Amino acid sequence: MRLISTRTASSAETDPTNEYRGRAAYRQAEIRAEKYLEELTERVQSGQYAAELTEDFYVWKKGHVSPWPARLFRSYRTPDRQDYERYIQWMNAVGKLDDYLERSVSYLYMRDLGQALDNPTTQSRVRRTASGLKRSLLSGEGMQEGMPVDGFDTAVLYRWGRQEGIEDTVIWMIAKLKRVSENIPEGLSAEQAQRKLMKIIAGVVLHAREDMDEHTPKEERSRRMDEAVRLGYCYGLTYPFVDDLLDSALLSENEKARYSELIRRALLSGTVPKWDEWNQAFGSESGHNLALIRYIHSELGEAFEYIKSRQGGVGGSIFFEQAYVFFEAQDVDRNKQLEEKGYTAKQLYVPVILKSSGSRLIARSVSQMDEESGDQGFEQRTFYYGIYNQLADDFADLFDDLEAEAVTPYTYYWKHRLERPDLRSPFEMYWSVITYLIRDVYGSDPNTREVILDRAINGLKRARQRLGIPRYEELMDLLTSDMPQLNKVIQQMVKKAEDVEFFDKLLRDQMLIEMKKDREDRERFREQLDEIRAEIDAALPISSESPVPFVGDSLIGAANYSLAGDGKRLRPILARLTAEEGYGLDREAIMPMLKSLEYLHTASLIFDDLPSQDNADTRRGRQTLHTRYDGATAELSGLLLIQQGVKEQASLKGFKPERVLELIHYSARKAEELCMGQALDLKSRGMQLDVERLNEICFYKTGVAFEACLVMPAMLAGAPESEIRLLEKFAYHAGIAFQIRDDLLDAEGEALLIGKPSGKDAANGSSTFVSVLGIGGAKRAMWDHYCEASDAVKALPEGLRFLKHLLDVLVHRER
Template identity: 45%
Template sequence: MNKFEYTYKQKESEALTYYKKLRENYQREDCLIEMRDDLIEWEKQQKKRTAFTTIAKVIDDKNKLKWLKKTGELDQYLDRSISYIYLRDLGYSLIDPATKARVKNVAQELEQSLLNMGEDTFHFASLFRWAQKEGVEQTYIWLYEKIKMVSDHMPEQLDRDNARRKLIKLIAGVYMHEVENMPEDISRVDRRERLARALRLGYCYGLTYPFIDDLLDSAILTEEEKSLFSDIIRTTIKTGVVPKFPSWNNAYQDFLQFIQCELEEAFQYIHQTLDEEKKEDFFLQAYVFFTAQEEDRVKSLSNNYYTNKEIYLPIILKSSSSRLIVRSLIQAKTDVEINQRIFYYGIYNQLADDFTDLFLDLENKAVTPYTYYLTYYKERDDLINPFKLYWIVTHFLIRHVYDGDGRTKKVILDRAMNGLKRLRNRLGEEGFREIMGIYEKEIDQMIPIIDRVTKREFNIDFLDKFIRDQILTTMSEERAAKRKFQAQAEQIKTLLTENLTIAKEQWTGVVTDAVNYSIANNGKKLRPLMTAMLAKEAYQLTYEEVLPLLKSLEYMHTASLIFDDLPSQDNAAFRRASPTLHNVYDHATAELAGVYLSQKAIESQASLKGFDPLAILSMMQYSTRMTAQICEGQALDLASNKERLTEEALTKMCYLKTGLGFEVALLLPMILMSETETNQAYMKQFAYHLGLAFQIKDDILDEEGAFEEIGKPVQLDQDNERSTFVTILGVENAKKAMWEHYASGYEVLKEFSFNTMFLQQLLDYVIHRVK
């Protein structure tokens, strides 16, 4: 027997001992009587605190924290939430004075952070600010790119949102363990290094959910392929090396190869980071977790012969191992009492989660204590009622693990009843009663109090549930906003494509042909997109009403690109994946086309109808002034050829070249609609950050992109010895600078009174684009 099998047998023996204790208590009537009395006492305490109840229903989740503060409930809300995390995730005891003090301090620090960030607490920009404060922004950017990459690669058959949520939850869990195991006198440098390492390790561990657990639960692999994949993971755990995947004969070959690459990188990082003792502990715990998980996974709901021991032992093992793994990852000192509490607590969480997911598990034909009992309870009297066992576990934790401590009892019961309340609200009255009618067997004495309490509006919410709901809501809102943005963008591009082509007139010929060649290339049309969306979202104008303005922007931008590509300037061979204009025609024709387009832009602006003529004139004057400054930026660029610029000089040049173009696109409709100077000033700030973020991303793409994606040769800046944010700062610091502008731009958006979701989408597009 090797060390992995020996460890599993040892842990299985511990789980069997725990199972026997629970089974013994399951047969005792007094356990449920004591549990009922505890709930009655808990209910009396809750009745004394009802100030929140009637108003709570109408409070918007995004304003919930501020309302809790206003009503004086926030302190108890955070204390309850942090206390539970210390019990469940960290294995600490609330009886310990040091833990009590730590919970209080964390709650106070968290209160300030949450209230300062408000509804934006979980936005990427706010999290970047947190990373800056901790000095781990480089790791945050790496992590963000990784999570996005995982999500982008996942096929539709897998739940992307849930996978991202679980991945983020695992990362946060490892981070939290690391913070709690740091000495108080740790230096800032050591703290930064340990936090960065914890975030990376959290990602490595978190990959097990979307890339192993979720994959094996999905229909992407056949049963034969699942068996093969399980063998690969088991070999990886035993050897620490990911074997080469076979050639999968299905439609998901690319996705599976991506999984292999990510797992290889993850296991390599774990090997490099952990010392030998903790490395062995990690892989042994991982083996226990995976083996127990597999024992559960291979069960079939059609088989009616599983014993209670076969049902519950793997659950005890996997639910405890998933958190014990984290302690090995952060190389925490061995603490027998903490490990034991984590071991006992695991099945409580699993039984609560499985009860919540009952209908989803039934749909997937997964074997859990609840689905198996529901399927066979009428024909098998020997089956343990999992809902009754849940309360037996609760009783065991309160009475035997935490010695009846009052504070611990309250937190655990708060959590238990909150979970049931949420389930009742989600299922509705009929659905909840249907479930309880099945699982209330043998717990008659507790049903009345459960029924009564779950109907009341007690404020027993928890922060982790709030965060989970906020993350899922944010993901859903962002996905909807992205779809809307993309649909609007396609509509605007189609409108422009149909109207940009310039008809030949008398005395025109080759120049018109050259112009139409340039504008026919499928560019991003980003500037007219900004103008059109702002006009519609802020001023309720139709795209057709501002079409002359949209055309003028694309004409001006195309003209600037024609000049920019000339041999006398950048001497570019390709633009938008096609040969540049001067290479298709000649230099002189290209110059004439640029001049013609510039004048065509003015003509187009002058053709606007239905607006104040003075506003149109003011807009055209502003456009002309900004064009002069944009030309100045290009002149600075040409003059600095092969010179090593300072970051300050480069920022000025890029603002004039790129940022001002974005400013013009966003300011023109505001001037046209006589917007206030204050709002125009805010928009200039936003455009400044948007433009610089765009330029930095361009520089990064020149370094890391591919011709097939961005449509022009890469690494030209390096070859031409040009100063860019990448050549001056390096790739990592350039990314930090880009995220700084992203966060700053997002913060400016809070100043506007109109809907700015489309502007947020612009920011997201700028840092996510691949061309």
């Protein structure tokens, strides 16, 4: 059967206005989708699709349905797929991993890149990518061919960026993704938003990567990858802040209508309306959403302008036309009402065809990759392919969509099938799409048939498991009443077929599980920080038991003044979590150790701030001790705090005496190293230092304190030497990352945020990571140390994994 042809053409020659081009493009796309729908409907009505599909299944099942004796005597048992790493290792051990990855990558090339699997170049790239993915999965590197595959692991992402020569871009992306997740309001999923954003970025990066080869100069490759990441992020923002927001209940119907019109105007005019227009459009009704809308306007506006700046000529026109077609189809689909009884097949399916193909058409056009520079069939295959995935997703989401009263072909059929006998089951339409793709779009290519039928059967297997067999069979009876013979074949495949799993499904499930757990752990960690800080704050004040009350009370009051500042208490908090979470030590028993750490740290700050050293006026958001009192009082208060710290350590009870003595000795050695670090810092003032000397100073000034907070609880618990070495590695790199972040805040931060005047290091003539490396270089160095510290955390026991969240706090903090 002849394929429906011709791409949506630019109308620039007939009318110069963006609005005319956009609306004309939508109408042309509608006509094309209507013709596609007619082809699919004809197949359903004639029964042609069922006969063709039965033939395809007969060929396909030979590689997926084993004779029953073979199934009976199978010697291996499939592990739980949620045990991600074990499942991958098992697949490799039983010889299934190669085929599993090859079909997974083939599917990605079909879906995201619009490639034909019978193309020798595509086949070669699929094998190469699958081979690289296998190596990375088995080695635990977390990346393949430069593409992150391990969820939202910032260390993996940064290392990928470094490999591609775009570290600065990845640092920018990580900061942007963090900011987006912080602005996802209640009612929307931050995990889903991050996952969708990463998926879109990866899709645009894939397009850029596939447009290059080994002959592409390194500088050109880095430039294109940089642009792909930024364009992917900018385009991906539309998912959380346009699609998801308009699908949610956060905005009223009036707000949604006004918001849709603002987005439509931007796409048709090529210009984002100013904030005043947005503010006026939403008005007083949106008071509770105003901060969110303002952030969205700023971020979407910046993203829109970046995409616009990268478009030009015909490519730019195609991007805005396709973006408008995509948005308009979504808006038409979104505004359907489930109670409306009169929707036609065109009204139900045409917007679905347009929006399901639009996302990937835009992903290609946003990178300025048109058909003249690549595969001539990309646009055609992508246009026909999209509805296949959309109908599969709508089937999987049927009951959720019914609860939300969303209109999809499935929910509409479910709701109105009894009173509308003219409605055909969307499940039939789904299989009609599959036969059309296999036979007419891909020319009965065996690899294509394999991947498409694998995917379809896998989706039904997952539904059967998710819904339970009784509910699943009830649903199948309802959806397949007009295709009983074909359904019998399909359900046999669902029950008996093997080796139809896909890596992207496993990865998606794993990502969502990990991201949800990570968010819960991160929130718990932040709550713990606040709770522990409050407990430590309450325990820190030194009681007035001086034999010389007139002088002693004054000196103790000065020490308590320093202790009462708005400190982060990171050191005792870190020690408390290490002791309690990592080693199960009693929180009351370790309180003297926690107090000693804060006493010793506060004493070091008092000395650092003195006129003879840093000459600081403010610390922890208040006057430094020597400016509040005088230099002598500050010096004596610092000495008092040191002795108070030793006294607290000597009062530790419930531990082996030799461990307590070892701890006191260790603490004294670390205090000595801190003094050496400060002396190194003072001696280096006004000198041009290199990174090696900065690292040395930083470790002795900051890193040894982090190390002590980790190692001291481990010593009390009798931890093995190997763990202590890993804790020391973490402390070294985390301490330097912490100091670099301090330097960045000093260079870029605001005094009210960081609690001390910014720019103080520059005023003192101090060499810092920023002065030596520049802001960009300092950020790269910080992330290099982040990665090293992250490696140490991964090698530590599960109870110490909270250190990952501490690491994130250190590099993302604003004070």
